[in-house]
Amino acid sequence: MNLTYLDSNSWLIEIDSKRILLDPWxxxxxxxxxxxxxxxxxxxxxxxxxxxxxxxxLSQGLEDHAHPPTLKKLDHNLPVVASPNAAKVVKELGYTNVTSLDHGESFKLGEQAEILAVPGSPVGPTLVENGYIIKGLESGKNIYYEPHGNHSDSLSEAAPIDVIITPLINLKLPLVGPVIKGQETALQVCKRLKPQVILATAAGGDVDVQGLIKTLLKADGTIEEFKQLLQQNNLATKAIDPQSGETIELALV
Structure with a gap:
């Protein structure tokens, strides 16, 4: 299994000979x-x-997951699996092979991989976007992805998970609270799913952020502090802070 970090929420996942482009910007x-x-x-x-x-x-319909300039550039004939909200975005852009997954629904990518949609992050008062469990059907290895750190209680049914991709630090806005949840939520999901590896997402990459929100956002916690939390809780999970463009080859047991 190879995972390449492409900044923000974007990943190239290579699992059982399939190449999946996740939330690309x-x-x-x-x-x-x-x-x-x-x-x-x-x-x-x-x-x-x-x-x-x-x-x-695509896990969400917001621009940092369904990025319109990137989606306009990509081949519109490529198959897309998306949350219902993200499916609307790609259909409006002219994509021709779009599968919308509600929570609990799955999609098979040939005979090599299967994608299960699970409850993800709330966006607004009524909408809950998607997280995903991606399973290699030949290797039996799997990945759980949730980009904002909102982990459903129903995930316990999927344990154990080999690899988790989720935030490892908190990003907070005044009066709003955490818009990205890491640290404690990541620790709790590690306790429940017992992953071999957990990789940080959402807050990383080689990017320059500007605007009013940047002046208000406050980071809480560090990757090193999270590694200490894992040790203090006797968890064998390895935490990785990926670098922009880095391909990580995971040798899972």
């Missing part, structure tokens, strides 16, 4: 609602668009 800036004064993130060293992609996987 690969071209242009990341802006919410065309409001650059509020938030604008720019890649310092943009990564090339990966070749030979088998599937695009």
């Amino acid at each position: 690969l071209v242009g800036d990341l802006v919410f609602g065309n409001q650059a004064w509020l938030f604008k993130s720019k890649k310092n060293n943009p990564q090339p668009i990966p070749e030979n992609i088998d599937l695009i996987l």
Whole structure:
């Protein structure tokens, strides 16, 4: 299993000979609602668009998961698996092979991989987006991904999980609280799922962030502190803080 970090929430997942492009932001800036004064993130060293992609996987319909400039650039004939909200985005962009997954629904990628949608992050008062469990059908290894640190109680049914991709630090806004949850929520999900490896996402990468939100966001915790939490709780999970463009080859048992 190889995992390549492409900044923010973006990953290239290589599992059982399949290449899955997850929540890609690969071209242009990341802006919410065309409001650059509020938030604008720019890649310092943009990564090339990966070749030979088998599937695009989208967890949310927001721009940092379903990034319109990137999706406009990618091949519109590629199959897409997405949350219902993200499916609307790619369909409006002209993608022709889109599968929308509600929580509990699954999709088979050939005979090599299966993707199960699980409850993810609340977006607004009524909408809960997707997390995913990606399983290699030949190797039997699996990955759980949730980009904001909201972990459903139903995940316990999927234990054990080999690899988790989720935030490991908190990002907080005044009066709002954590918009990205890490540290304690990541520790609790490690206790429940007993992963061999957990990788940080969402808050990393080689990016330059500007705008009002940047001045208000406060980080709470560090990767090193999280590693100490794992040790203090007698968990054998290895925590990795991936670097931009780095491909991590995982030798799982």
